[in-house]
Amino acid sequence: DTGVSQNPRHKITKRGQNVTFRCDPISEHNRLYWYRQTLGQGPEFLTYFQNEAQLEKSRLLSDRFSAERPKGSFSTLEIQRTEQGDSAMYLCASSLVGLAGAGSYNEQFFGPGTRLTVL
Amino acid sequence: KNEVEQSPQNLTAQEGEFITINCSYSVGISALHWLQQHPGGGIVSLFMLSSGKKKHGRLIATINIQEKHSSLHITASHPRDSAVYICAAYTGTASKLTFGTGTRLQVTL
Numbered sequence: 001d002t003g004v005s006q007n008p009r010h011k012i013t014k015r016g017q018n019v020t021f022r023c024d025p026i027s028e029h030n031r032l033y034w035y036r037q038t039l040g041q042g043p044e045f046l047t048y049f050q051n052e053a054q055l056e057k058s059r060l061l062s063d064r065f066s067a068e069r070p071k072g073s074f075s076t077l078e079i080q081r082t083e084q085g086d087s088a089m090y091l092c093a094s095s096l097v098g099l100a101g102a103g104s105y106n107e108q109f110f111g112p113g114t115r116l117t118v119l
Numbered sequence: 120k121n122e123v124e125q126s127p128q129n130l131t132a133q134e135g136e137f138i139t140i141n142c143s144y145s146v147g148i149s150a151l152h153w154l155q156q157h158p159g160g161g162i163v164s165l166f167m168l169s170s171g172k173k174k175h176g177r178l179i180a181t182i183n184i185q186e187k188h189s190s191l192h193i194t195a196s197h198p199r200d201s202a203v204y205i206c207a208a209y210t211g212t213a214s215k216l217t218f219g220t221g222t223r224l225q226v227t228l
Contacts, residue, residue: 031214033215033216035216035218037160040220041220041221042123042207042218042220043207043216043218044218045215045216045217048215056215089160091160091162093216095214097214107152107164108152108214108216109164110154110161110162110163110164112160112161113160113162115160
């Protein structure tokens with residue numbers, strides 16, 4: 001399977017615990033995006049990487065959230081001291097940006113998401 | 120006001136009906152993406168378009184850049200089309216997506 005994969009698919013945790021999600025993008029894709037989707041809403045942008053560099057973070061990404069993409073391949077999203085308001089679907093998407101870079105719209109492909117429930 | 124708005128929010132149709140979902144946006148975009156999301160969360164790409172019209176099977180997507188409006192049409196709808204349909208705009212140099220809130224479609228027999 002050469003699509004975007006995410007693990008785990010579901011995570012239930014108690015408030016105050018730390019959780020980490022993983023995203024494996026399509027192998028040749030150099031951009032990786034994280035989005036969060038709460039019930040009944042469309043996804044919202046959290047952050048994105050171009051290769052290993054984290055280039056933008058949303059205001060939604062509080063200090064308790066950290067994302068990494070250490071080798072420019074898979075990415076992890078960690079939430080520390082989880083709160084009930086963190087309960088959501090966390091979506092990862094990847095795309096291939098060509099040499100034109102900025103301003104180009106390269107189709108994003110989505111993973112299945114990780115559904116987080118904080119009790 | 121959201122930068123990307125969809126209508127209707129909910130739609131019920133009988134099998135065979137022609138369906139239209141609308142998307143309006145207030146920001147400058149480089150392209151628009153129509154996506155389908157089934158229960159369980161997985162998102163599937165339907166169309167990405169920056170002008171004109173695209174067709175795939177029973178699905179048709181159109182975009183009018185001047186009017187900042189796009190439509191997704193489903194011809195001869197079928198219960199398996201039941202899902203949430205989301206439009207999302209590619210904005211800015213990061214090409215990040217700004218999403219509408221989705222249209223929940225239920226097609227009944």
